[in-house]
Amino acid sequence: MATLKDVAVECGLSLPTVSQIFGSRSHLFSEETRTKVFEAATRLGYRRHIGATNLAKGKTNTIFVVIMQGGDKLATSDHINSFIGFSEAAAMHKQQICLANLSEQNLSGDATLQTLLGEKICDGVIFNIVMQDTVMDEIDALFNKEKLPIVWLNTPRKFNAVCPDESRAAEFLAQKLLQHGHKHILYVGVPMGIHFSVTARPGFLREHFKRLGGETFKSIDNWGRPECFRKKLKAFFEKPGKTTAMVLYSETTLLPVFAAASESGLQMPGGFPYAIFDMPIDISPFSIRLKHTGAAPDFRHLGRQAVDLLMERINDYRDIPSVFVDPIYADTASLK
């Protein structure tokens, strides 16, 4: 593997000259010299050694993203979108994105955290996981002690977090419901959990719905026991009362709803107007999802924002107020 020195020898120039020509001071040298260098580099198949560059510059240019298997986590499509956002933003900042896996055990014994805290391995860390507040506080404290900047993804912390604006999403759906004349609605959710959206969605929706003139806000969210949930849904479909529309926690929620509706003799879609906290995806030829009125976070954008925020903290170590990112909206008339 050819080194810079080899190139210097090959073209009869000194090592620093060659270095500068590959660096940001290329313009200080004559065209002739530059050509000589580039030709020699090509001849030798020279590849710059990033590790050496980083060491010389005193930077790691590395950001770690911590994920966690199992537990209370993001939808997987959100996950992969945020990853694409990370790499896009990282490319802009000329950073490398590294992956680390947090085991679900106790924090102090976790090998990943020990490495991140105990070795100079990166400039900053993005926590792409959902945990209890107290645990996040604990992690904040650990990283503060090392002055290692971290950013939280998808949690509404006061500082150093990037979070979807679930309130705006709920407001949009509330408006749509009321525009279509639905003043009595059913929210189909998931049980209270750690994941931010789980509690945020029904909370904000109820708030905005009532504020804007909505009247009845019912809710079904007993996912713990599938049979029980199916029973409740079935009961609802057989006796919807004044309720004229439903709002679903996410697109995945459609499946059991369709199944329950079918068991009650209702045709879905079409049998009951609905809106979803999720986007109608109709892009790839594989997409088999249905169009609907929706409002959902754009996790690719969130990923980019997380990297931007982290870079800000890396360049100037301090707490930064959290960023709440506007969701994306769609209205394709599944509310009739």
Added chain:
Amino acid sequence: MATLKDVAVECGLSLPTVSQIFGSRSHLFSEETRTKVFEAATRLGYRRHIGATNLAKGKTNTIFVVIMQGGDKLATSDHINSFIGFSEAAAMHKQQICLANLSEQNLSGDATLQTLLGEKICDGVIFNIVMQDTVMDEIDALFNKEKLPIVWLNTPRKFNAVCPDESRAAEFLAQKLLQHGHKHILYVGVPMGIHFSVTARPGFLREHFKRLGGETFKSIDNWGRPECFRKKLKAFFEKPGKTTAMVLYSETTLLPVFAAASESGLQMPGGFPYAIFDMPIDISPFSIRLKHTGAAPDFRHLGRQAVDLLMERINDYRDIPSVFVDPIYADTASLK
């Protein structure tokens, strides 16, 4: 930030001594010396600089994973599972996993590829994307020229690939269908695409089904035009003929099937026996999926295997015959 030299000064020992005590030769020194070193390190808050270590050792200890947004891609849940597999295996091999995003443009102009090929930035690359064979050949050639080992994930190449054994999965489902007396089946798929599983699943299923005694193998897979697909499904449900069971490409496929069944006055699930190339997921409290007979690749395992294979190539640069990984199976009687 304290360096090794600072620690050496602090405890009155030489730099190499301290280095060795932190390295693998700790046992060569007296307990007393070791304690002195560790205490000094703790006092100063010393963190080993990975970049310097790697440079000195002449390794990058880094593996890049290339992903691609859009295009013909894996299911997202497969994606995140493979990521967890990567980090698990990487931790075993003491490697770092870095993420890179391939834009869908022409290969030669892609910044990611240029960086990977033009700079010494990693020891090897995992391609976690699905492309046309000719493009993969092209990439193989580019990386061969640089002697940079790569591994393909989820594609049935002859060498250097890790791929789910779709044939075994199909065989399992065929057996289950026939055990339940279903000799006339419908396969619900997606249009022919680049993604390996798309063509592999119906192909292998037909093969095994016929071989084991199955009689009729019909198929619906026109996803390109959703209305057309719905129409076909509806027509099927209204006149299933001899067909007594269906096999679905993936769990996502359930939604339009349920919808179409409902429109035809059929209750799903229960209205028609089915099996799926996918696992019934009933782990998290958020899971709202239905139990069914299924067979699907374990992408977490595939991720681990990919890293293992890559490490083999890194340690001994040569082509390695591809690995076909056994799927995981479930039988929860959705076939009645």
Added chain:
DNA sequence: TTGTACGCGTTATCAC
């Protein structure tokens, strides 16, 4: 247990 060379670049300073 330590001195020294080394890995691979970058950058400040200096001479032509």
Added chain:
DNA sequence: GTGATAACGCGTACAA
């Protein structure tokens, strides 16, 4: 304006 010399970043490996 061009290019070279030397010091530096942070560890590791080997001979002494």
